Every structure is written in structure tokens, then in C-alpha cells.
Amino acid sequence: MRPRGNTQEDYLVRMIRQAAELLRQLRRRLLRSEQSAETIRHDAAAAIDLLLGAQAIVLGVVDPVSAVQLVGHPAIVGLWTALLDVEADASEASGDATVAMQRRARAEALRLAARHVWGDTDAGPIDADTLAPLEQPES
Numbered sequence: 001m002r003p004r005g006n007t008q009e010d011y012l013v014r015m016i017r018q019a020a021e022l023l024r025q026l027r028r029r030l031l032r033s034e035q036s037a038e039t040i041r042h043d044a045a046a047a048i049d050l051l052l053g054a055q056a057i058v059l060g061v062v063d064p065v066s067a068v069q070l071v072g073h074p075a076i077v078g079l080w081t082a083l084l085d086v087e088a089d090a091s092e093a094s095g096d097a098t099v100a101m102q103r104r105a106r107a108e109a110l111r112l113a114a115r116h117v118w119g120d121t122d123a124g125p126i127d128a129d130t131l132a133p134l135e136q137p138e139s
Helices: 006-032 037-061 064-071 074-093 097-118
Strands: none
Touching: 006 037, 006 074, 037 064, 037 074, 064 074, 064 097, 074 097
């Protein structure tokens, strides 16, 4: 993998921080039942689209290993899977057990693929307060 320029890395850091903040807010809203679970579910899906950008549709349908390789960074995959978990929780709360099960299965498959691609990254739960400086994953 070639080194990223400062501008590209700065953008990546800002995008990750923004998605992590959205994740924190969605978790809080879901726990406090501030809004309908269906609204939170849609907002989680929108946060995934924001995080993954133009590739979101493709990344949602390719096999997990390919998706992880295309994403290219453990922190982004970690946020993606955490947002899928929120979407699953909100789906379950709104009575859609089938979608909840699908989102949880996809999140787990992506986590397994990430471990296969990068090994254990020792990354704990991802949120806006615990983001570590970005490191370049080895390819």
C-alpha cells in the first residue's frame, strides 16, 4: 500500500471521527428511546452510507473478505460493523427480526474477514472518544 498524503489522511481521520460521533449518538438515542427505532435504523443506514461513500452499495453485497480489502482500513471496518450492530438492534426493536438477524450476520462475517486480512488489531469498541491515531495497515 502506498503512503497516503496528508490531505488524504486528514480527510480519512475527519470521516472516521464524524462516523464515530454518529455511532455514539445513535447508540444513545437507541438506549434512551428518544426516537422511533425505525428512525434510528434509517439513520444508522445513512451513517453507513456516509462512512463508506460511493462504494457503499458495492461493499454491501460483495463477499466479506473482498469488502474488507476494498475498505482498506481496520478502523473503518470497525465502525461499519458497529453501525450494522446498531441497525440490527433498531431493527429488532421495531419488530423486524429478519433484518436484525441479517445485519448481525453481516457484521460478524465482516469482523471475521477483518481478522483474516489484518489479524487481531487489538481495537476495542470504537467511538468518538477512543479513536487512536491512524496506522497504515499492512497489505
